[in-house]
Amino acid sequence: MTTDTAIDSRIQVVLIDDDPHLRQALSQTLDLAGLKILPLSDATGLQARIERDWPGVIVSDIRMPGIDGLELLNQLHAHDPELPVLLITGHGDVPLAVQAMRAGAYDFLEKPFASDALLDSVRRALALRRLVLDNRSLRLELSDRQQLSTRLVGLSTPIQRLRDQIGALAATKADVLILGETGAGKEVVARALHDLSNRRAGPFVAINAGALAESVVESELFGHEPGAFTGAQKRRIGKFEFANGGTLFLDEIESMSMDVQVKLLRLLQERVVERLGGNQQIPLDIRVIAATKEDLRHAADQGRFRADLYYRLNVAPLRIPPLRERGEDALVLFQHFADAASLRHGLPRHELQPGHRAMLLRHTWPGNVRELQNAAERFALGLELELEGAAQANMPSSSGGLSEQVEAFERALIAAELTRPHSSVRSLAEALGVPRKTLHDKLRKHGLTFSGGGSDDNE
Incomplete structure (x- = not known):
């Protein structure tokens, strides 16, 4: 194997066999059945190329030079125990195949086997894989919702709408503009967007532009090279560069000077940063979340904020409702x-x-x-x-x-x-001091729902 790139998510079957004739015959069988396959002569480096949620299955011979089928199974299941691995075995390897099944192999096929047997096993494995990944996605979605409910506490329609918007935007690459009054929770929303995104393993860097002196804001954000200005004795990595691979949260963006706004606009458009006093353009993989308590459109009309930067930031706005x-x-x-x-x-x-x-x-x-x-x-x-x-x-x-x-x-x-916490409708009614029927009427009237423990309506 000559590459360490990840296996394409469109590949449905990775077929590994050191026998070129058998590999070609099995490849044709799978290809004629409409399956997208990747045939390989050995399993070296395969584990590193398969991402955890790759949607395919593995078909591998047991007896191979280098990494054999059983060792490959152990490697793959250390990374993802639910990845289906089908093993091909000769007659003399049946006890070894049984051992592999006990170790978690999905199935094994004893040579010689019919093409239909291979296709049936692969299709069942793919169906199982889809089910596993769907369940993972559902669990992750439920976990994300629980996180949001814990961070953004509330039952009102405005806060539920905000949680829905965060859930929809978190997994995207879009930069976000958060609009909210002082104390409304702009950084809480920014952290939720980061923690629910694919960037969660990267850094979350928060900076308040309004708290920075104008003389240092460019150095803080973009960094500088030695000698860039008086007192710049060492290279400094700016916040944008430090946030590479993650998220940069820039609060009170309305307080930035016009010169800094120009540089920010270029960074957002080109995804590169250039340190003060330097000529090197450093590529960035970051998400920028900006926040403001002002009406930036009004500020742009007054000439206090660049209109082009406003329109660049306003692609995905999130408004935090005041309390x-x-x-x-x-x-x-x-x-x-x-x-x-x-x-x-x-x-x-x-x-x-x-x-x-x-x-x-x-x-x-x-x-x-x-x-x-x-x-x-x-x-x-x-x-x-x-x-x-x-x-x-x-x-x-x-x-x-x-x-x-x-x-x-x-x-x-x-x-x-x-x-x-209430174990039943009865305990809720008792706490409110009303009959259960009255409580039911009022819940319907106000559009509220009891989601506690068991119901005692029939008692």
């Missing part, structure tokens, strides 16, 4: 952060009282999730629950009549109770 638009999520998040703080400090868990819930629901949260998290920390420490500007925020909202406000408050209380 005031997320309704009952304030209760869910508050209890989540308070419980985490209690656990961290070794303190007993504090339950939110109705008065606390009313205060949290009516507050406008100018500091968004960051403000709420700080309030939850203080609450977990046993301090009085005080919110900045709460006297004004707790006044009844002027939007909607009394009945609309009561219904909204009722839905929020039920939704908050749904986030707590």
Whole structure:
């Protein structure tokens, strides 16, 4: 074997046999059946060429010079125990083949065998492989959803929509522009995009452009060579280059100077970086996630931000809803952060009282999730629950009549109770102090669903 490149995902069968006549005959059989095959004379280096989720199967002779079929089986299954390996054996090798089956081989064929027997075994192995990979994909998708639900806590429609958008974008190569107010969780979203992507093994480099002095921002981002400017005594690797193979998160992008914006635009278009004072163009394999709390289109109209950079970044925008638009999520998040703080400090868990819930629901949260998290920390420490500007925020909202406000408050209380562990509908109804039938009616009315333990509707 003369190459170490990965096996093409379109190849369905890798056929390994050192006998050229048998290899040619088996190749013709598989080819005539419409299967895409890769015939090889030996198994040297094969394990390194097969990626874990390669969708094909292996057909290999047992008796071969160098790596024999049994050793190949062990190598491949050390990397992926669910990869189907079919072994071809002579009559005298049947005991060895049985040993291989016990070691995890999918099947073995004793020479001489009919073409139909080979095709039947290969097709069944391919069907099994597809099922295995589908299950893996489903488990990964469920795991990703659980990760997102843990990181972006909430039941509201806006936060569910955001989780769906992150799930759709994470696996792509697209650069992303995150739009959100201060404290809304822009870095949390950026890290989720990285951790759910194919770049998760690479670096995640976060930098706040607004916190960098204008005199050092270019050096920090692009790096520099010795002598590039006064005081530049050694080569410096910039953040973009350091993030190669991973993700660079650039927050407060609106604060960047026009000169830096020009360089960023070129980097995004050409995927190369040039250190200050240098001439070498360094190719980059990175994903850039930018974030801003400003309306960049408005800033571009005012001449404070380059319009071409705005349009380059705005291909895949993600808007983080402010907490005031997320309704009952304030209760869910508050209890989540308070419980985490209690656990961290070794303190007993504090339950939110109705008065606390009313205060949290009516507050406008100018500091968004960051403000709420700080309030939850203080609450977990046993301090009085005080919110900045709460006297004004707790006044009844002027939007909607009394009945609309009561219904909204009722839905929020039920939704908050749904986030707590309940073994049955009965326990949920008891916690809310309503009959089960009334609870069912209210769940339907507000579009909520109980997803806890077993139902006791028929009791």
